[in-house]
Amino acid sequence: MRVLYVAPRYHTNQIPIMKGWIREGHKVLFLSQLLGTGEDHRDVKPVILGYSRLYRVLFGILNRLQSRTDIDDQFRISSKTGFPPYVRMKRLIREFKPDVAILRERSLYNIVAYRICKRLGIPAILYNQSPVWEKKRGKKSLLWKAVRKLSPAYRMTVSLGEKGPGMVRDPHTYYISFVMEPHMRPEEKTYFKDGIVHFLFVARFVEWKNHMVVLPVFRNLVRKGYPIHLTTVGQVGSVAEKEFYQGVVRYLKENDLESHVTLVQNADRDRVFEEYKKADVFLLPSKEPISVSQLEAMSCSLPVICSDLPGKATYVKNEVNGYLVKVNDAADLEDKMEKIINDRDRLQEMGRKSLELVEENASFANYYHMIGRILADMKKEER
Numbered sequence: 028m029r030v031l032y033v034a035p036r037y038h039t040n041q042i043p044i045m046k047g048w049i050r051e052g053h054k055v056l057f058l059s060q061l062l063g064t065g066e067d068h069r070d071v072k073p074v075i076l077g078y079s080r081l082y083r084v085l086f087g088i089l090n091r092l093q094s095r096t097d098i099d100d101q102f103r104i105s106s107k108t109g110f111p112p113y114v115r116m117k118r119l120i121r122e123f124k125p126d127v128a129i130l131r132e133r134s135l136y137n138i139v140a141y142r143i144c145k146r147l148g149i150p151a152i153l154y155n156q157s158p159v160w161e162k163k164r165g166k167k168s169l170l171w172k173a174v175r176k177l178s179p180a181y182r183m184t185v186s187l188g189e190k191g192p193g194m195v196r197d198p199h200t201y202y203i204s205f206v207m208e209p210h211m212r213p214e215e216k217t218y219f220k221d222g223i224v225h226f227l228f229v230a231r232f233v234e235w236k237n238h239m240v241v242l243p244v245f246r247n248l249v250r251k252g253y254p255i256h257l258t259t260v261g262q263v264g265s266v267a268e269k270e271f272y273q274g275v276v277r278y279l280k281e282n283d284l285e286s287h288v289t290l291v292q293n294a295d296r297d298r299v300f301e302e303y304k305k306a307d308v309f310l311l312p313s314k315e316p317i318s319v320s321q322l323e324a325m326s327c328s329l330p331v332i333c334s335d336l337p338g339k340a341t342y343v344k345n346e347v348n349g350y351l352v353k354v355n356d357a358a359d360l361e362d363k364m365e366k367i368i369n370d371r372d373r374l375q376e377m378g379r380k381s382l383e384l385v386e387e388n389a390s391f392a393n394y395y396h397m398i399g400r401i402l403a404d405m406k407k408e409e410r
Contacts (some may be wrong), residue, residue, distance in 0.1 A: 029124060031149070033140045034131035035106040035165045036063035037073040039296060040185075040319035043206040045071040047184040056123045058116065060136060062103065062111055064264050067296045069268025071194065080234075087282050098265050100234075107134045127402060129154050130179060134365065138177045144334050150405050153179040156317050157309070158188025158337050159202050163195045172335040181401055186317050186338035203397045205342075207322040207407035208388040213379045216328055219305050223254045224368050227324070229299060231262040232272040234348075237334075243276070244361045246282050252370050260302055303327035306322040308367055311339065312352055312360050326385045330377035332363050348380040 030048060032041070034362065037059050047214040048055045049070055057073040066073075078086070086105060095101060120128075120143055126145045128151040130137040137153075144151045164171075168231070173351050183203040188194070219225075226245070230236035240261065245257050263272045300323070303309070309324035309331045317338025321331045325342070331349035333339045350363040367374050 028126045030056075031123060031125035031128040031144075032057045032131070033118060033137055034058075035102070035134075035136075037066050037068070037071075038063070039067065040205055042067060042070060042296070043208055044391065044394060046208070047202075047206060047394065051391070052111050054123075056119065056125065058119065058140075060106060064262060065090060065293060065295055071258060074373075075267075076111055076116060076119075078105065078109045079112050087131050091214070097267055098268065106132070106136070106142045109134070109136050111138060111139050116140065119282065120144065120149070121147060125149055127152065127398065128159070129183075131155070133174050133178045138174070141177065144347045148401060151179040151181075152254070152401055153182040153183065155184055156338060157184055158186040158316075159184055159200050160188035160190045160196050160337075162195040163193050181405055183397065183401065185341070187341045188337040189340070201397060201401055202341075203394060205319050206394045207319075207326045207385050207393050209326050209386055210300060210323075211327040211329040212382060213375060214380070216304070218375055218378075219371060220305070223256050224371070224374075225305060225307045226255060226257045226310055226364075227302055227308070227329070228259045228310045229261065229320045229323075230259070230270045230311070230313060231303070232275065234271060236261070237313045238271075239276055239278070240312060240357055240360065241310060242278055242282075242284070243362065244357050247285060247361060248364060248368070249284065249287050253365075255368065256287055256289070258289045258291065258302055258306065259357055260294050260299055262396075263292045272404055299323070300327070303329060307378075308332065308364075310364075312354070314354055317341070322385065322389055325381035326389075327376040328382045330367060330374055330381060332360070332367065342384070344380075348384055350378050380410050 030053060037057060045055060055071050057071050058076050059073040060076065062075050090101060128149050129151055130140055130151055132155050133153065141151050181199045183201045185203060185205050187202050248255055263269055279288050303324055304327050306329055309329045311318060311321055311331065311333040313334060316336045321333055321339060321342050325348065326330055331343045332352060333343050334354045335397055336354065337352035340351055343349045343351060352359045352363050
């Protein structure tokens, strides 16, 4: 099979998928808007298409007029409104001749990619992270209707969400798990090195990752005398990230936590997995609805304590392979961290269950099967 991906950037959650395609003898073309920080291109090297010349000029003028200098802010806008270099995009797609196109997010960029695919007779699937079960909308705007009409009808998502009152499911929406390979079995791990419970928190140094919820809780547990250590690994690149990081450093110094907390900046993927393998528990009580990092931790036999948002709850089963905590609820987080510290046998059993869930649900074989099922349903509907 020949598979085309069009996405804002080559995110780390794509790496296991790319490895699977290549390992099984398939061909992949990955078209990306921008080159992200610390991307790993060992398996697939994306083609960085960027934007059309006219869009770059207009967007540059708009940024200057609005004094917009933050890179993250610029990317957030351009990933939705950016217009691709049409001629080059069409030529690359036509030359590659994909059997299927997977388009990341509803955006102007992918509306253009979808129109090209339609003209060339290439089936296209939308991929985003909105849950399968979504809140029923009231009156829909003309823009909302237009964007969906111009995007692929068939959608796959890595988040199930929760069925309940007021929740609806589009019949063309399919759940498809993140792909993750097992990285470390429980019997290969050395838990509680030096008698300490080692917590790991992998998150960019930004406000919505909730470092300032985790750190006061960790301070309280240290003051209670628990033998614990926290390693925080995160990206520090933009102005906002650098400012936030310095705030974290000040907090550690002011609260005498420097010997209890290790900060790691801008680690590559290999270094991050080294930290997963050394840790005992993974923390992710952030405000983001979903992240692949909990799967990475689970693949290294770690129990996970994370916020109870629908996307994360798709992968972390409360009291089975970890604990779900209320968002921004420091007391709930402290309670769950104490529970896991005080029951080390349960901690290891939860880690074992994490790996089992990865092996059962997050294989490339499952991903490949679901792509095939969506394509078969698309052909059936055409007939």
